[in-house]
Amino acid sequence: MQRYDRLYALYDDFDADTLRAYQDFVDLFPPVDSRVALDYWESASDELDDRKDEIRSSFPDEPAFADVAARATRDQAFAALDLHAKYERGVNVLVLDVDETLRSAGGTDNEIPRETLHLLTEFHEAGVPIVICTGQTLENVKGFLSQGLGDELVHSGDVSIVYEAGTGVFTPGHGPDTKQLLYEDLGEDVRGVFDDLRSKVLPDAPETVRRGCHLQGNEFNVTLKPNFETGSERARELIDEALVYELDLLADCLDAPEQAVRAYYADADPEIAGVLEAAGETPDADVPDDLRDVLDRIDVAYYEADAAEIASRELNKVVGVEAAFDVLGVADPFALVMGDSKSDLRVMEWVHGEGAGIAAAPEHASERVLEHVQQTDELVFDRGAADEILRTAWALNLLAE
Known part of the structure; x- marks a missing residue:
């Protein structure tokens, strides 16, 4: 049976929606000091494991299928399989804009949703570096990242911030290379x-x-x-x-x-x-x-x-991302670039031209950004729902292993 056929069988034969609901509940359950709540979480976790084991026993040659179904919708899983067929590799670095991408004034009350934050921690734990690429000031970005992801992750050495659209790069934990003021070279x-x-x-x-x-x-x-x-x-x-x-x-x-x-x-x-x-x-x-x-x-x-x-013009997000990759040691990037503006488009076009990644944009992105994304891999997501693309990328990486 071809892999596409096996994926069809996965979503036809198993209740992936309920499986994903259990996974999200287990992942996002808030820490509470309650024995009853903890028992409920443990029961959900056991049910999740049982459902995954059932899938693994049905698809012994596809060990990733259980985790794919637990994270991705049918559409996201097939998009991931299409990407794997096209590029034959997974994503090894994330390049993410913030405003109107990870968060949206009109969709998330200007907060990065918990689902998105959790998926970012999952990528980090899987060894995928994260580059936050924004036009905002450094102090602003450091503040909400530490609040949302935690100081330990932000200062892990695997997170870099390209700020002011490429005038500087901040990568905690890298000694003299921690902060690079690229504008000083002008x-x-x-x-x-x-x-x-x-x-x-x-x-x-x-x-x-x-x-x-x-x-x-x-x-x-x-x-x-x-x-x-x-x-x-x-x-x-x-x-x-x-x-x-x-x-x-x-x-x-x-x-x-x-x-x-x-x-x-x-x-x-x-x-x-x-x-x-x-x-x-x-x-x-x-x-x-x-x-x-x-x-x-x-x-x-x-x-x-x-x-x-x-x-x-000599300093832009591409210059900043290249500098971030150097510090992070990403020598052969295949990046997921997510953004909504013309400054993000430059990074998208750069990775596309180099065969070094894929691009995604929210539905309300600028016309030129949407045109590029539609012409490449059609990775357009709903306002405030960056997790849709992160789930697709997560499934891609599982299928590529």
């Missing part, structure tokens, strides 16, 4: 522009931007965030205005024509072009070669109703 000319931007961005801002936005506490990037709920109409209006302002401020810091700077970034990013057009600021100017050479090194990013950011 030329003084570019670093000077960012110093100038940071000193002016709030004092010179229009009153609506100054009152409605705050400057994220980055070490290097210049990021304006709204003082309103991410995704709200008010946040969208403010970030659109902040984007136009940041483009013009960049022009001022470079002593360059505003229209030329607007034209450069509008040509590079359709979303930026759309914001400028909606504001009646449609750029129409030539970009001199000497200015283009400078702008080629500076990235302006627009995240609808979330952030307007100026960063170094």
Whole structure:
């Protein structure tokens, strides 16, 4: 019998939904000081073991099937088998965005769900390193990771944080390589522009931007965030205005024509072009070669109703992930990359081009991200349900063993 046929038989002949419910109960049962509760947990654990043993006896040549059925739905299991048939290997490192990926303002109340946190600990215990790859500040990420996963896991030496979209990498437990400030390797000319931007961005801002936005506490990037709920109409209006302002401020810091700077970034990013057009600021100017050479090194990013950011194009999540892999000793990566934004797309395209991984995105990800994911392995998950893809990857690894 072919492996696909055996997998069909597994889900047809056994109550995988109930098995998975027992597994989730055993995994997620909170620690309580109650003899009755403990007896109930032990009874569920025994029932789980009995059901798994029954599957193992029915599929002696497929020792992973019992654990696959206990973790993955039918669709997730077949997706995992498809991935194994295509790539013939399992995932050996996770590269995970946080906001609107592991957690969602609209789906998880901005908390990483317990199911997702538990699966991350399972991957960690199985020896799979975790790279958190985010645009957030280091201190913010360290805080919620320690709270959700525990200090022991975060400082195990197998977890790395690529923060501010690649300006720095923090990998506890690695001596002098624990914290790498990648922006220190940039030329003084570019670093000077960012110093100038940071000193002016709030004092010179229009009153609506100054009152409605705050400057994220980055070490290097210049990021304006709204003082309103991410995704709200008010946040969208403010970030659109902040984007136009940041483009013009960049022009001022470079002593360059505003229209030329607007034209450069509008040509590079359709979303930026759309914001400028909606504001009646449609750029129409030539970009001199000497200015283009400078702008080629500076990235302006627009995240609808979330952030307007100026960063170094020489520093991005790909650079940060490569540095994290070096520290973690991941020499032959096959990564699961999960994200929702253009900065995540760069990592997805990089691993795809290198044959070094697969990509997944939430259903509300940016259009370009969804297009890439649909064209590769179609790993799209529901808002706030990152565990769907983690279960698929877990099943993939079981099948690949």
